Amino acid sequence: MTNQTQQALVYQTDNSLQAHCIKGLLLQHGITAQLSGESLFGAIGELPANIQIEITVEHSEQARALEIIEKAMHSQQGQDWFCPQCGEKNAASFEVCWQCQTEKQENNND
Ligand SMILES: [Zn+2]
Numbered sequence: 001m002t003n004q005t006q007q008a009l010v011y012q013t014d015n016s017l018q019a020h021c022i023k024g025l026l027l028q029h030g031i032t033a034q035l036s037g038e039s040l041f042g043a044i045g046e047l048p049a050n051i052q053i054e055i056t057v058e059h060s061e062q063a064r065a066l067e068i069i070e071k072a073m074h075s076q077q078g079q080d081w082f083c084p085q086c087g088e089k090n091a092a093s094f095e096v097c098w099q100c101q102t103e104k105q106e107n108n109n110d
Contacts, residue, residue, distance in 0.1 A: 010062055012052065012053070017098050018098075019035050019055055021096075022072075025069070025072055033055050033065065036055075037053050080092055085100050086100045090104070
């Protein structure tokens with residue numbers, strides 16, 4: 001009953017959109033992240049402001065997750081991009097749309 005998987009903190013933000021973005025990013029790398037406070041959210045679109053969100057992963061994947069996040073944060077070379085699916089603006093470092101998880105279209109590189 002107390003046999004929960006040990007979770008390790010990898011990122012903390014009060015920006016729920018960013019939190020979901022990072023969660024999607026990690027998922028792309030096969031890492032399932034959990035957002036604390038996510039259960040407080042109602043339907044997407046009614047995100048309360050000023051809630052500190054903690055992103056956690058399984059303890060064994062913490063190092064990898066941190067690496068992925070750090071790499072994403074530092075690879076801001078590209079331009080912000082607009083999702084072809086929903087039109088939302090996304091930071092260059094993210095591979096999927098934060099809103100609808102549509103993959104970024106690689107038109108600029110290669
Ligand atoms: Zn989208």
